[in-house]
Amino acid sequence: MIIKKTLTPREKFESAVQHLFKQTYLETNEAKSYAALFNGIKSKLRQFNLPHDQMYDVIHETYLRGIKLLESGEEIKNPRAWIRETSFNVIREMSRKQKKEPSWDSNLIEHQKALEASNSLNSANYDDKDLRLLELALKKLEPKDNKLIVLRHIEGLSWQQVVNHLASNGEVVTEASARQRGKRALKRLRNIFFELKKHN
Structure with missing residues (x-):
């Protein structure tokens, strides 16, 4: 029994x-x-x-x-x-x-991309100081987090392309785990950005 x-x-x-x-x-x-x-x-x-x-x-x-x-x-x-x-x-x-919450990260990153493309600083939503803080925040991220954000949000790759790019550099990850890591990386970037903004 x-x-x-x-x-x-x-x-x-x-x-x-x-x-x-x-x-x-x-x-x-x-x-x-x-x-x-x-x-x-x-x-x-x-x-x-x-x-x-x-x-x-x-x-x-x-x-x-x-x-x-x-x-x-x-x-x-x-x-x-x-x-x-x-x-x-x-x-x-x-x-x-x-x-x-305004989606500051995607808006700011989009603006960063536009700036890089046009080299103009006439921003309606974000001033030059915010963009400098974003660049600084990106530099303060762990290299892996920085890489993910640059590939996905600045270079505009799809998650599948990000995974392929990582694989070509010897790092094998699934699309789901890359998305999760990307989400955590954005959260860290957001926290660093607002921390920097607070002290500036």
Whole structure:
């Protein structure tokens, strides 16, 4: 006789989060319900015009909120339903935040490219000082981060071309991991830029 181990609330929740990524290993009905949850989160991202590669950020944030809730002594009775509801809330918050924050990085980098092309400094949105700070911030990045941002945002390569370029230099990465690294690199660049701006 097989005795089924009773999972703690935290183990149940962690198992549910893991199942989101490993639907194929589950019994058919359970796999279907997790696949539906996974696809539901993906379609919610599309609905809010957020890139599909933010899926993992959404699930990570949902997971952290769940652990925090469990550690505070609360109970998550139905992990799947809770993950669905919370992940949708996370997406709504991300969308609101994105609308509030001007996309300084892409705008500024676009302007940098235009400047390099025309060598003119008549900027409507950003002054010469901002551009100098951006250049300085780029230089302060780790070489790998700098390379990704230059290839993707300044040279305008697609992510597939970025991956091919890295591979030709002996660095094998998937497109998904290059995107993730690129996103983290932009975040670091943004932080350095605003830190420099604060002190100037």
